[in-house]
Amino acid sequence: MTDWSKMTDNLLRSQATIYQLIRYGFVGGVAFIADYGSLYALTEWCGVQYLVSAAMAFIIGLTVNYVLSNLIVFSTHRLPNRWLEFAIFALIGVVGLGLNEAIMYGCCEWAGLHYMIAKLISTVLVFFWNFFIRKITLFYKQPK
Numbered sequence: 001m002t003d004w005s006k007m008t009d010n011l012l013r014s015q016a017t018i019y020q021l022i023r024y025g026f027v028g029g030v031a032f033i034a035d036y037g038s039l040y041a042l043t044e045w046c047g048v049q050y051l052v053s054a055a056m057a058f059i060i061g062l063t064v065n066y067v068l069s070n071l072i073v074f075s076t077h078r079l080p081n082r083w084l085e086f087a088i089f090a091l092i093g094v095v096g097l098g099l100n101e102a103i104m105y106g107c108c109e110w111a112g113l114h115y116m117i118a119k120l121i122s123t124v125l126v127f128f129w130n131f132f133i134r135k136i137t138l139f140y141k142q143p144k
Helices: 003-013 015-045 050-073 082-110 115-138
Strands: none
Touching (some): 015 050, 050 082
């Protein structure tokens, strides 16, 4: 078994990871409210095109998620520099944003779903991507 396989196997079996996932779900819920509410407000009230407002709202949700993740979810950090940590956290979020946009586009343009329904579908998928990649790259210390 490779080091990568061992690490991911340990992560998935760890009870601490389950608790973190639950807390991350709460944090994600708060970030989702910020994201979803911003998406609605920007699109419906400000007249911003839905894909542009989705990107703007995603950034708002990302910032809320980072702050709350540090306060509530993850107690260990791989990087001593918080600016670098936020940059990597944001880079993972940018990949998540790409996934978000692609899923929303596919759901709206190809499947004919309303953008708010598309956002719900996207949120579930991107949630798991963000949690596990962030935990592995930023907040996981291998057992000694």
